[in-house]
Amino acid sequence: MKNSKPYPYPPLARRLFGVWFRHMRVYTKNIFSNGLPPFLEPLIFLAGVGLGLGKYITQSMEGLTYIEFLGTGLLMTAAMFTASFECTFGTFIRMEFEKVYDGMLAAPITANNLIIGEIIWAGTKGFFFSFAVLCVLTCFGIISLPRGLLAPFIGFFTGLMFSVMALLVTSFVRTINHFNFYFSGFISPMFFFSGVVFPISNLPAYIRPFAEIIPLTHSVRLTRAVCAGQYNMYLLLDMLYIIAFILVIGFFAVKRLKKRLVF
Amino acid sequence: MTQFAITVKDISKSFGKVNAVRDLSFEVEADTCYGFLGPNGAGKTTMMKMLYGKCTRGENGSINVLGYDPASDELAIKYLSGVVPQDNNLDDELDVISNLMVYSRFYALPRKAATSRIDYLLGFMELSDKRTARIRELSGGMQRRLIIARALMNNPKLLILDEPTTGLDPQVRHLIWDKLRQLKRHGTTILITTHYMEEAFALCDTILIMDKGAGMLRGSPAELLAKNVEKHVLEITGSHSLEAIADGAILQKLRIDRTQETTRVYCDDDQLLRSLTGRLEGAHYFLRQTNLEDVFLKATGRALNEKQ
Numbered sequence: 001m002k003n004s005k006p007y008p009y010p011p012l013a014r015r016l017f018g019v020w021f022r023h024m025r026v027y028t029k030n031i032f033s034n035g036l037p038p039f040l041e042p043l044i045f046l047a048g049v050g051l052g053l054g055k056y057i058t059q060s061m062e063g064l065t066y067i068e069f070l071g072t073g074l075l076m077t078a079a080m081f082t083a084s085f086e087c088t089f090g091t092f093i094r095m096e097f098e099k100v101y102d103g104m105l106a107a108p109i110t111a112n113n114l115i116i117g118e119i120i121w122a123g124t125k126g127f128f129f130s131f132a133v134l135c136v137l138t139c140f141g142i143i144s145l146p147r148g149l150l151a152p153f154i155g156f157f158t159g160l161m162f163s164v165m166a167l168l169v170t171s172f173v174r175t176i177n178h179f180n181f182y183f184s185g186f187i188s189p190m191f192f193f194s195g196v197v198f199p200i201s202n203l204p205a206y207i208r209p210f211a212e213i214i215p216l217t218h219s220v221r222l223t224r225a226v227c228a229g230q231y232n233m234y235l236l237l238d239m240l241y242i243i244a245f246i247l248v249i250g251f252f253a254v255k256r257l258k259k260r261l262v263f
Numbered sequence: 264m265t266q267f268a269i270t271v272k273d274i275s276k277s278f279g280k281v282n283a284v285r286d287l288s289f290e291v292e293a294d295t296c297y298g299f300l301g302p303n304g305a306g307k308t309t310m311m312k313m314l315y316g317k318c319t320r321g322e323n324g325s326i327n328v329l330g331y332d333p334a335s336d337e338l339a340i341k342y343l344s345g346v347v348p349q350d351n352n353l354d355d356e357l358d359v360i361s362n363l364m365v366y367s368r369f370y371a372l373p374r375k376a377a378t379s380r381i382d383y384l385l386g387f388m389e390l391s392d393k394r395t396a397r398i399r400e401l402s403g404g405m406q407r408r409l410i411i412a413r414a415l416m417n418n419p420k421l422l423i424l425d426e427p428t429t430g431l432d433p434q435v436r437h438l439i440w441d442k443l444r445q446l447k448r449h450g451t452t453i454l455i456t457t458h459y460m461e462e463a464f465a466l467c468d469t470i471l472i473m474d475k476g477a478g479m480l481r482g483s484p485a486e487l488l489a490k491n492v493e494k495h496v497l498e499i500t501g502s503h504s505l506e507a508i509a510d511g512a513i514l515q516k517l518r519i520d521r522t523q524e525t526t527r528v529y530c531d532d533d534q535l536l537r538s539l540t541g542r543l544e545g546a547h548y549f550l551r552q553t554n555l556e557d558v559f560l561k562a563t564g565r566a567l568n569e570k571q
Contacts, residue, residue, distance in 0.1 A: 008343065010342075017368070018371070021368045029356055098354075098355065099348075100352055100354060102348055102350070103348065106315065107416075110337060263278070263318060263319065
């Protein structure tokens, strides 16, 4: 049989959109249980700091009050956690337990399309979770608005960074319990050593280079600069780091995970 | 000239040290139903997955599906085919209609066209009253029908089904067979794997019996029976000594297949078999025409392999 039409299938953008749309539909199906916690979590965090811990911390950090300092950090940790969960446990369950990917790969979607769609979706969740934190911070007057609106976009890129990292880890994992190592060995330390809860300049000199290597540091620095409206040339390095991280880790993540899907 | 929907030449595939498919070649004529029959681990599923790019293939050989090579044009093949995988893989979190709507996006069907197509498919698979049901509320048979409906989303030229009726009750099985016959009549080429001999007999124009990754026998169901197995079989339950009832001259005309509890005596001459039954005092026996199962057991052997 010969077919004359050279490309009788949807173009790349439509294929990626198809994957994204699937995730969106599943996520919004339980809009209440999925949509509310991103708003509650920062609320609880800020309440804890504002009502209790904050009283003990009177020193300003990088020119910000403690609640401003922590709040701008939380914009990014929210994106980090959601993208990390989505592309570790979420991806693993879809791949191994629910077999959702097998169904999707029978449609005109390649394994690469599927994985990249997954990454874009994790970025979208990063955007949404940052946005939720932004709403809470704005309500409490911790952030002033027009400037803060850029934060969810950085959240998007933070989501991309942590999804490619998570997918790379997922490509190695054989049983779902192994993710515990990733979360307690990599994600949790990230929370403390990337300038979210205290400035990295307060870290001992020998740990500081380590803080510069890990991805969250760069997202947090960018976000604070954007929220405070204090730009400098070094931020370009942070942006460069983020782009390079996504491309390099993403390349290996796609390559390795593809072998789990098509073998 | 005969048109082939699928042409496979000398394909092999191994996973580590396991040779899943060995040097397999076959051709599927357009608008026919082709069946893979074989024990578990025979390589049926692997061969099917290689057709739509879910499995990579070994270095040698060639595959052509609907005019495309899956190694370079996976997307075109997937766009023109529908796949019903062995495991149910619906989105549990979505209801019936959302499952299909999400899937229609993969083919970039416009919303309106998708809606009417989905209405038609739910009607076709007799699921119209389950539109808003959650997947977990569906019986196994309904889930299977929904997966077939999903595979038909883009009006495929080729429908690939991996054990579509395993574990279903006879009513659902017959309903699915009916639908598949209808599809074939309207110009869909069907490739199916099954363990059920009667399913292969009922649906397939051509059957390929596979074992250990290789093709053992092929032909139409009638041909397979005529060429490969005697016309009749006498099944005797219990341990009976055949030698006691049949002398050497008769034994030469018989093919005997023994398991622990059953002896099967194959012969073209049913009169001869009938005369033997007279001497089987008190034994349980059953004289019948041979069927595909006899061909299958003869071709693939009785011993279990490590995957069964």
